[in-house]
Amino acid sequence: MTLEELLALASKGGKKATRYQQQSTGYERNIWVAELAKRLAKGQCQLCIQPAPFKNAKGEPYLETHHIVWLSKGGDDTSENTVALCPNCHKKMHIVDDSKDVELLKTRCQQLLEDLKL
Ligand SMILES: [Zn+2]
Ligand SMILES: [Zn+2]
Incomplete structure (x- = not known):
């Protein structure tokens, strides 16, 4: 598609996004599992090992x-x-789900939990 064609399509239609109902599946999750994962991460992303990009309101x-x-x-x-x-x-x-990243995360996750048991 050329940029001109894309521009023509993008300019077509109204300015307001159309509202629609989206069906999504929710999961009842254990909040303590999430809390523990964040605590063990000590403010660092477990994939890029960089500090969190910002702090929340708290x-x-x-x-x-x-x-x-x-x-x-x-x-x-x-x-x-x-x-x-x-x-x-x-x-x-969620977009790439690279198998190398998946393996890396599994290893790091196990490591953190093992350190905890020592
Ligand atoms: Zn990261
Ligand atoms: Zn996710």
């Missing part, structure tokens, strides 16, 4: 919890399957 580093094997693919809502990621890496996991 002044805590902002990280998002991610299930290494997605719940929608039968993954468990357990500490062994949950990591804390920065918003960029979280998005990346």
Whole structure:
């Protein structure tokens, strides 16, 4: 598609986005699993190992919890399957889901939990 064609399509239609109802499946999640993942991450993304990009309103580093094997693919809502990621890496996991990243996250997740047991 040329830029001109794209421009023509983008300019077509009204200015207001049309409202529609979206059906989505929600999951009842264990909030303590998420809390533990964030605590163990110590403010660092478990994929890029960078500090959280900003703090939330409470002044805590902002990280998002991610299930290494997605719940929608039968993954468990357990500490062994949950990591804390920065918003960029979280998005990346959902868009790319690179198997190398998945393995890396599994290893790091296990490491954190093992350190905890010592
Ligand atoms: Zn990251
Ligand atoms: Zn996720």
